[in-house]
Amino acid sequence: MKVFITGGKGLVGSFLSYTFRDRGDELYAPSRKELDIIDRDRIVKAIKLVKPDILIHCAAFTDVDGCEINKEKAYLTNVVGTQYVVEGCAEIKCKMVYLSTDFIFDGKKQTPYSEADIPNPLSVYGQTKLLGEYYVSHLHQKFIIARVSRIFGEKGRNFASSLPELMKKEKKIVLTDNLINSPTYVVDLVEAIIFLIKRDFLGIVNVCNKGECSWYEYGLKIKEIMNIEDVELIPVAFEKFSNRKAERPRYSVLDTSLLESLGFSMPQWEASLKSYLEMQ
Numbered sequence: 001m002k003v004f005i006t007g008g009k010g011l012v013g014s015f016l017s018y019t020f021r022d023r024g025d026e027l028y029a030p031s032r033k034e035l036d037i038i039d040r041d042r043i044v045k046a047i048k049l050v051k052p053d054i055l056i057h058c059a060a061f062t063d064v065d066g067c068e069i070n071k072e073k074a075y076l077t078n079v080v081g082t083q084y085v086v087e088g089c090a091e092i093k094c095k096m097v098y099l100s101t102d103f104i105f106d107g108k109k110q111t112p113y114s115e116a117d118i119p120n121p122l123s124v125y126g127q128t129k130l131l132g133e134y135y136v137s138h139l140h141q142k143f144i145i146a147r148v149s150r151i152f153g154e155k156g157r158n159f160a161s162s163l164p165e166l167m168k169k170e171k172k173i174v175l176t177d178n179l180i181n182s183p184t185y186v187v188d189l190v191e192a193i194i195f196l197i198k199r200d201f202l203g204i205v206n207v208c209n210k211g212e213c214s215w216y217e218y219g220l221k222i223k224e225i226m227n228i229e230d231v232e233l234i235p236v237a238f239e240k241f242s243n244r245k246a247e248r249p250r251y252s253v254l255d256t257s258l259l260e261s262l263g264f265s266m267p268q269w270e271a272s273l274k275s276y277l278e279m280q
C-alpha cells in the first residue's frame with residue numbers, strides 16, 4: 001500500500017510512519033519544512049505525484065493555548081491547510097483519514113459524546129479542527145474522521161512523558177481535577193486507524209482508550225506505576241490556572257461504541273499507560 005502522511009514528524013505522524021514502514025508499505029511522510037500544507041500548489045501537486053492509496057492528515061497547529069494567541073496561524077493551518085489536503089485527495093480520489101478532537105465539544109454533556117452529538121467548540125483550536133472536519137466531509141466522499149483525545153506516546157510533548165521529567169525536579173505539582181476525558185496511547189490509536197482502513201470504514205468515528213480521568217487522576221496513576229513517593233500532586237480547578245488562554249471542555253469523554261461494534265476494542269487507558277511507562 002502507498003501511504004502519504006502529513007505532519008509525519010509529529011507525535012501521531014511519527015508512530016504511523018514507523019508502523020507503515022515496518023509493515024513494508026511505501027511511505028511518503030514529509031515534515032513541515034519539506035512540505036507546508038498551506039502552500040496549495042505544492043501540497044496538491046505532491047499528492048497527485050505520489051498518488052497514495054491512503055492519505056493520513058496529521059499536520060495541525062496543536063498548541064491549544066497558542067491557537068488563541070495566533071488565531072490566523074490556527075485558521076491557516078487547521079482549516080485552509082486541511083482544505084488543500086482534501087482538494088488534493090479529492091482530485092485523485094484517494095481515501096483520507098483526518099484526525100479530529102474531543103475539543104470540538106463544549107463538555108456540558110455529563111455522559112460520553114457519540115459521533116452524532118452536536119459539536120460546540122469553546123476554543124479556537126476546537127473551532128478550527130471542526131471547520132477542518134466540515135471541509136473533509138463536504139469536499140470529499142472517501143474519508144474517515146477519527147475523533148481522538150489526549151494522546152500520549154514516544155514523540156512530542158505529552159503529559160505521560162513530561163510529568164515523569166517534572167517529578168524529577170519538583171516535589172509539589174499542581175494539576176487540574178475538573179477536565180475529564182480519556183488518555184489515548186498512540187500505539188492503540190495507530191492500530192485502530194489501520195483496522196478502520198482495512199475494514200473500509202468511511203465516516204466519523206471516536207477512537208480513544210477506555211475509561212476516563214482528570215489530569216490529577218492521570219498524574220496519580222503515573223506516580224503509582226512509577227512508584228514515586230516523594231512528590232505531592234495537588235488537585236486544583238482549571239479556573240484557577242490563569243496562564244491558560246483557551247477555554248476547555250470540562251467533560252469530553254468520547255463514546256467508543258461505534259468502534260467496538262465494528263469489531264475493534266481499545267484497551268483501558270491505565271493498562272496502556274503502564275505498557276508505555278514500563279518501556280521507558
Ligand SMILES: NC(=O)c1ccc[n+]([C@@H]2O[C@H](COP(=O)([O-])OP(=O)(O)OC[C@H]3O[C@@H](n4cnc5c(N)ncnc54)[C@H](OP(=O)(O)O)[C@@H]3O)[C@@H](O)[C@H]2O)c1
Binds near residue numbers: 031037060061152
Ligand atoms: N495530541 C493530542 O492529544 C491530540 C488530541 C486530539 C486530536 N489530535 C489531532 O491529531 C493530529 C496529530 O496530532 P499530534 O499530537 O501528532 O500533533 P503534533 O505532535 O503537534 O504534530 C503535528 C505536526 O504537524 C506539523 N505541521 C504543523 N503545521 C504544518 C504545516 N503548515 N504544514 C505541514 N506540517 C505542519 C508539525 O510540524 P512542526 O512541529 O514543524 O510545526 C508537526 O510535525 C492533529 O490533527 C491533532 O489536532 C491530537
